[in-house]
Amino acid sequence: MNEQLQPLKKPTKTGKTRTGTQDDIVYAHIFDAILEQRLAPGTKLSEEALGEIFGVSRTIIRRALSRLAHEGVVLLRPNRGAVVASPSVEEARQIFFARSLVEKAITELAVQHASDAQLAELRQMVTDERDCFDRGDRGAGIRLSGEFHLRLAEAAKNAPLVSFQRSLVSQTSLIIAQYESGNRSHCSYDEHNELIDAIAARDSDKAVRLMMHHMDHIDSKLNLEEDSASGDLHAVFSHLGLAKKKPRTAR
Amino acid sequence: MNEQLQPLKKPTKTGKTRTGTQDDIVYAHIFDAILEQRLAPGTKLSEEALGEIFGVSRTIIRRALSRLAHEGVVLLRPNRGAVVASPSVEEARQIFFARSLVEKAITELAVQHASDAQLAELRQMVTDERDCFDRGDRGAGIRLSGEFHLRLAEAAKNAPLVSFQRSLVSQTSLIIAQYESGNRSHCSYDEHNELIDAIAARDSDKAVRLMMHHMDHIDSKLNLEEDSASGDLHAVFSHLGLAKKKPRTAR
DNA sequence: TATACAAGAATTGCAAACAATAAATCGGTG
């Protein structure tokens, strides 16, 4: 009577077998679902529904949602529940700016501090990433691409930057899933490999240059110029210019 | 019977009258107490005790502690409760590195985007800060000094950076409270004023130079070289050299 | 005397019940 449908294993395909607390497991499941776009931006995340799905109480769900909100992939409106975040173009720009800043610093630090073991692990991740795209699993590919940057941050050995990077990568993945233009060739694993080479050679200038180019590359793949179809109805129909102003002149 | 001892007003002396949800109120109270060093690093934060103090349930306390843990001012150990964080020297270095990075970017952005109203508000904050130090309220001074940098980040108009800055400023305040050397003349409100002048003049180079100097100044006021008294008993008494090695040679 | 073990106490983790708030539907009215 106490047994769950399934004792809630973590879904990550990356070999993370760490069987964390329920909290972490639910968090990871929702997180992955969002980043793999199985949960579209704007989707409402009902506490009760999620609790039933995962076989846990709302307390757990609530905490997981709180963590996700902290990372910016979930929007938590008071008394109105949680929805999958849908970054606006302006927010996307801000995130990219911050991320470029952080990636530059991380690259410089990684050149100084990355161990050979960490570099080997990064290479393995690039391989996994390529496999995903070859297999056609675009969602997992995007997620692994993000995890690559997160691991690189860990190699930089600066805890606050890692934490910030985690948030930025999550949101970036969301943006990519939301704004990426048609061609799916954003798969940048070769750029990742070049980057590892430069870091392994301890060539700071080259590594930074590659990273910046990589960022520009990702950015250029998105169509952030005009608002693509968003959930904002007002924005969608604003060009019609037939907004019904409330007839009451003063109140 | 439902009435509280005091309906939990926010403690901030900065005029933030926004009466948020209970969650926010408790969060702000603990936050300020830590930053003003009324709660020393290492202090255990019992959920039940705090709940009784604030007149709310453990649930609220728990959430507040979770937020504080996210910002790094509280350490949340599973099944072991929460304690006020006590950053190590290495952690302090990492935080300062990240913060210098972020402050530089924020300064550049603030030069571009800060409105006159925001600059006026910043000047007011510096005045308040000076008043605090004149009044001898060191704790509040440290906190206001941090809030100045947070407001400056808001003037930069980049939400992710603001969020990160909030975390960094909190931890920096904790570090200052923990590691500041004797002389209390760290009060850097004049440097803050100079900084505002440069930003108001839209002189990016000068503003950045002043900010970097300001960071170095704060850094130099700390004695991060040797571990000062921490909660680690082993470290405190290590010089005595009478550590009892466990007699068992192998096990 | 020091170590190992065990029982007790205290504290956190979790879940279900209760209360409050916002959305939605239905009915009334100009």
Next chain:
DNA sequence: CACCGATTTATTGTTTGCAATTCTTGTATA
């Protein structure tokens, strides 16, 4: 027929109680 308001419903916010884990302290033994 459109618009405004009250009731109903659904969902979130909060409290309380129970279960599980950990820390402490006391006791026995080598």
